[in-house]
Amino acid sequence: MASINLRNVSLDYPLYGAYDYSLKRRLLGHLIREQGGMRIIRAVDNITIEAEAGARIGLAGPNGSGKSTLLRLIAGVYPPSSGNVAIKGNIVPLLGLNAGVNLDFVAEDNIALLLRISGRKPTRAIIDEIWAFTELEERMQRLPLRMFSSGMLMRVLFATATAFPADILLLDEWLSVVDENFSAKAQARLLKLVSQAAIVIIASHDQPLLRRTCSTIINLDHGRVASTVAVEPPAAHPFELREIRA
Amino acid sequence: MTPVSEPTRPSVLHIFKVYYPDLFGGTLTVIRDICASLKDAFASAVLVCSKSAEERRDIVVDDVAVERVQSFGDVLSLPAAPTYPWRLWRKIAQHDLLALHAPFPLADLVFAFGLARKRPLVVHWHADIVTHAGLRWFIEPLMRRTLRQAAAIIVSDRVLVDTTPLLREFADKCHVVPFGIDTTKYDWPRIEPEHVNDRGRLVLACGRLVPYKGFEVLIRAAQGWNFEVWIIGEGTERAPLEQLIAELGVGDRVRLLGSVPDCERVKLMCIADVFAMPSVTNAETFGLVQLEAMAAGRPVVNTALDTAVPHVARDGIEAITVPPGDAAALGNAIDSLIRDPERRRRMGLAARTRAATRYSATAFKNGMETVYAQALAQASAASTSSSATPGWLEMIRIAGALAWSDMRHRYVRSLLGPFWMSLQMAIVVAVLGSVIGQMSNAGVLARLPMLALSMTAWTFLNSVVLDATTALQGSASLIRDRALPPVIFLLQCTFRQALFALHNACVPLILWLVLTPRDLSHALAALPGLLLFIACTFALSLVLGAMATRYRDLKPIIESSLMLGFLSSPVIWSSEMINHRSTIMRINPLTHLFAVWREPLAGGHVDTISIFYVLACLAVLMLASWLTLVHLRKAAFWI
Numbered sequence: 090m091a092s093i094n095l096r097n098v099s100l101d102y103p104l105y106g107a108y109d110y111s112l113k114r115r116l117l118g119h120l121i122r123e124q125g126g127m128r129i130i131r132a133v134d135n136i137t138i139e140a141e142a143g144a145r146i147g148l149a150g151p152n153g154s155g156k157s158t159l160l161r162l163i164a165g166v167y168p169p170s171s172g173n174v175a176i177k178g179n180i181v182p183l184l185g186l187n188a189g190v191n192l193d194f195v196a197e198d199n200i201a202l203l204l205r206i207s208g209r210k211p212t213r214a215i216i217d218e219i220w221a222f223t224e225l226e227e228r229m230q231r232l233p234l235r236m237f238s239s240g241m242l243m244r245v246l247f248a249t250a251t252a253f254p255a256d257i258l259l260l261d262e263w264l265s266v267v268d269e270n271f272s273a274k275a276q277a278r279l280l281k282l283v284s285q286a287a288i289v290i291i292a293s294h295d296q297p298l299l300r301r302t303c304s305t306i307i308n309l310d311h312g313r314v315a316s317t318v319a320v321e322p323p324a325a326h327p328f329e330l331r332e333i334r335a
Numbered sequence: 336m337t338p339v340s341e342p343t344r345p346s347v348l349h350i351f352k353v354y355y356p357d358l359f360g361g362t363l364t365v366i367r368d369i370c371a372s373l374k375d376a377f378a379s380a381v382l383v384c385s386k387s388a389e390e391r392r393d394i395v396v397d398d399v400a401v402e403r404v405q406s407f408g409d410v411l412s413l414p415a416a417p418t419y420p421w422r423l424w425r426k427i428a429q430h431d432l433l434a435l436h437a438p439f440p441l442a443d444l445v446f447a448f449g450l451a452r453k454r455p456l457v458v459h460w461h462a463d464i465v466t467h468a469g470l471r472w473f474i475e476p477l478m479r480r481t482l483r484q485a486a487a488i489i490v491s492d493r494v495l496v497d498t499t500p501l502l503r504e505f506a507d508k509c510h511v512v513p514f515g516i517d518t519t520k521y522d523w524p525r526i527e528p529e530h531v532n533d534r535g536r537l538v539l540a541c542g543r544l545v546p547y548k549g550f551e552v553l554i555r556a557a558q559g560w561n562f563e564v565w566i567i568g569e570g571t572e573r574a575p576l577e578q579l580i581a582e583l584g585v586g587d588r589v590r591l592l593g594s595v596p597d598c599e600r601v602k603l604m605c606i607a608d609v610f611a612m613p614s615v616t617n618a619e620t621f622g623l624v625q626l627e628a629m630a631a632g633r634p635v636v637n638t639a640l641d642t643a644v645p646h647v648a649r650d651g652i653e654a655i656t657v658p659p660g661d662a663a664a665l666g667n668a669i670d671s672l673i674r675d676p677e678r679r680r681r682m683g684l685a686a687r688t689r690a691a692t693r694y695s696a697t698a699f700k701n702g703m704e705t706v707y708a709q710a711l712a713q714a715s716a717a718s719t720s721s722s723a724t725p726g727w728l729e730m731i732r733i734a735g736a737l738a739w740s741d742m743r744h745r746y747v748r749s750l751l752g753p754f755w756m757s758l759q760m761a762i763v764v765a766v767l768g769s770v771i772g773q774m775s776n777a778g779v780l781a782r783l784p785m786l787a788l789s790m791t792a793w794t795f796l797n798s799v800v801l802d803a804t805t806a807l808q809g810s811a812s813l814i815r816d817r818a819l820p821p822v823i824f825l826l827q828c829t830f831r832q833a834l835f836a837l838h839n840a841c842v843p844l845i846l847w848l849v850l851t852p853r854d855l856s857h858a859l860a861a862l863p864g865l866l867l868f869i870a871c872t873f874a875l876s877l878v879l880g881a882m883a884t885r886y887r888d889l890k891p892i893i894e895s896s897l898m899l900g901f902l903s904s905p906v907i908w909s910s911e912m913i914n915h916r917s918t919i920m921r922i923n924p925l926t927h928l929f930a931v932w933r934e935p936l937a938g939g940h941v942d943t944i945s946i947f948y949v950l951a952c953l954a955v956l957m958l959a960s961w962l963t964l965v966h967l968r969k970a971a972f973w974i
Contacts, residue, residue, distance in 0.1 A: 103972050112886035119476065164818035166971045171713075185816030191740070193747055198740065205736040206817060208729060233747075 091178030091256040091287035093140040093163060098172035100133035100162055132158040134312035142287040147299035150309035156292035160184060160259045178256030178287060181207065192235040196245055199234055203249045222248040251278055254285040261292045345431040345711055346378040350423060350442045352414050354383040355396045359594060360543050361623035362436060362461050365514060370399045372700040377707060382426055384414035411470065413441060420445045427451050432711055438464050440474045447480035449965055455714035457706060458485040462620045463499050475501065486710035491621040492643030510706050514623055515699025518691045521601055521631040536562040536673050539607035541624045544570030549613035549659065551576065556666035557585050562673050564589045567600060604631035608679060609672045612637045615659045619644055629653060629690040634682035636668045653686040734823045738830030753838040761842045764790055767907050780850055785937065786907060787843035789929065793906045795836040796872045797897050802828040803880025804890045811974040821970040825880045829873045857936050864932030867949050871928055874956035881963045885973050900925050924952045
């Protein structure tokens with residue numbers, strides 16, 4: 090069973106300036122006993138989150154409030170500076186859309202590589218299924234991604250990333266990037282993915298989106314939990330979906 | 336009948352340089368008191384150094400298991416016990432909590448290298464390093480790393496945090512737990528006001544006979560006045576102190592009592608008129624003996640150090656505080672107390688009250704227990720965390736897929752793909768071969784396959800290391816957005832270059848097929864050496880790749896070092912070409928790294944020295960790689 094358990098988690102993010110990358114500088118600094126002036130910001134400050142299967146958590150807050158950093162911390166990118174992180178279940182972090190794409194490769198190969206990176210074996214059938222979702226022409230599969238427009242590229246990447254269900258899904262500003270025509274379908278797929286995943290955490294500025302998809306919204310401010318809002322189960326939700334599909 | 340099993344107590348390992356029965360002293364009393372007072376909540380064990388460890392390694396002192404590590408004497412106030420870090424490292428896993436009694440740089444070595452991360456650490460800060468201040472530049476970074484790892488730092492007084500720069504950095508971790516004392520032990524004989532001042536002129540001091548205790552000052556102070564001085568304790572300064580006593584002619588009034596059993600010491604404390612603590616450096620952080628004297632209701636004369644000393648017994652209330660090292664002021668203060676029995680009585684009562692209230696044993700026990708329990712709770716919370724990182728097999732699979740796609744990328748851009756590089760290699764070999772042919776007249780053609788193979792191997796090593804220096808930055812988005820472990824991308828470098836090396840290997844293969852008699856058995860004999868070569872290359876790239884990502888200025892250094900390595904190793908030339916094997920060549924690990932597979936391939940035998948050298952290099956690299964892997968968790972911050 091999937092679960093996320095963060096207890097009093099803090100993350101001190103070291104901001105490496107130009108000098109902090111220098112070994113010579115650092116060694117010299119020790120010799121001349123220069124007081125090391127490395128700046129550290131507390132990107133996540135004493136946050137406690139408990140999520141069992143079925144949780145839909147939205148992270149809201151202004152830029153720099155620690156939403157992405159918190160997601161990365163849960164994904165295991167950053168080790169916590171203090172506190173306790175216990176996570177059960179396989180995590181699919183969909184944080185940056187472009188990660189792992191090689192524009193020189195043809196679309197097909199990119200999809201295969203992206204699937205391999207997330208630990209899936211790419212078969213013809215899976216790739217075709219993903220391609221069908223993009224609604225792009227069949228022959229474009231054999232074109233290098235460099236020749237795709239940004240909207241088309243998004244479709245390919247989105248279709249690939251959301252092809253498989255996950256226990257724990259971490260999403261960072263995903264819907265805003267998908268173009269207008271595609272977004273209804275993308276939303277439907279994302280909602281389906283969300284409904285299949287045990288735990289979903291979405292970071293977004295889009296309050297209506299969060300209200301639609303999440304059961305809890307956590308407002309972050311300067312790395313701290315400013316407030317936690319429980320969203321009433323939206324009765325309109327299934328109807329809304331139907332409207333979009335119609 | 337089976338005994339009802341108690342709930343197991345968490346075990347605490349106390350780490351210090353020395354323990355009973357090898358020495359007596361304030362710090363040891365503290366450790367013993369902690370062990371004794373927490374015995375209901377924690378099972379204690381002690382790991383220390385001892386010169387007599389050879390006879391009895393494991394002993395039991397006051398129901399506490401003490402393991403002793405052989406020490407060969409003291410160097411710079413530290414026991415020379417080379418095996419201590421190793422033994423400490425082995426013991427760590429057996430305990431739930433580590434209590435380091437600082438300063439003890441030998442143990443800092445273990446903590447600084449992150450070998451004890453699995454267990455929570457509490458640092459008891461007893462004193463700063465005062466005596467060998469010249470070594471600070473080396474020891475301070477170690478101590479800082481230890482403190483950074485500590486869950487809590489325990490100090491005996493707030494003033495230590497304020498006056499010690501190193502502690503100020505970790506002020507939020509510092510807990511003030513004043514030492515405690517059980518005053519009932521000092522009820523013998525019952526302290527009556529009239530009992531004080533029976534003799535009227537006995538001054539007692541107590542402590543190891545070491546310079547910082549300032550007994551020399553006390554002896555000098557005794558010269559001008561008429562009081563008696565008894566000094567309890569043993570130590571290295573005994574001979575100089577005896578000589579001083581003789582020189583000053585105070586032998587009739589100043590006595591060095593040597594070591595005295597605990598109960599005798601209590602008695603002496605109770606019959607003394609004044610207790611003197613003339614310590615001269617900040618190595619005296621608290622002065623547990625003055626607290627004992629206070630418990631015995633004695634007025635104290637102490638010194639105005641920057642530590643807790645003048646705060647425990649305060650000037651004018653429980654003590655007279657004089658400047659450290661000032662014999663005249665010390666003598667004056669003692670004499671003023673000797674002359675004034677009423678003031679002595681008043682101060683003695685105040686001292687006993689302060690000892691019983693401010694420094695009670697119960698408060699000490701509770702304070703320690705709280706800090707230990709908190710550290711344990713934090714750790715048990717942190718240890719249950721399990722990150723969902725993929726296993727090694729999965730990582731290798733991903734790295735392989737990435738490397739394979741890199742190689743295909745080359746074919747996308749051109750039909751020949753990596754064979755372009757092989758072509759280049761063939762040209763280099765041809766040119767080099769002809770040049771070397773000019774230099775030495777031995778059969779050039781026969782040497783060409785080996786030259787080509789050496790160049791292929793060198794190109795592999797060179798490119799793996801160079802690729803690794805930029806690999807993590809190049810894959811920043813995969814690390815940060817897809818949460819892939821950074822080590823994958825360092826593996827990818829090795830895999831990718833191995834694929835390219837297979838392409839390049841066509842050149843030596845063709846030359847070999849054309850130019851030399853074919854003997855496959857030699858190729859098989861070279862395989863283990865080749866595997867060693869690849870393993871070393873990967874480990875080197877792992878270490879250098881991570882370091883070059885953290886410290887960007889390393890990349891040019893690595894580049895030029897590789898160039899230097901290429902020129903100074905027998906890659907394009909062989910050792911026979913030079914008349915004798917030079918020292919540099921024999922020290923150069925690359926020489927041996929090439930020798931372990933080239934010699935068997937050429938049908939010769941590998942020097943045992945070469946094998947050992949390569950294995951030693953591999954061991955060092957493995958250790959470094961392991962440390963790197965530990966630190967690679969933080970790689971996402973660097974890129």
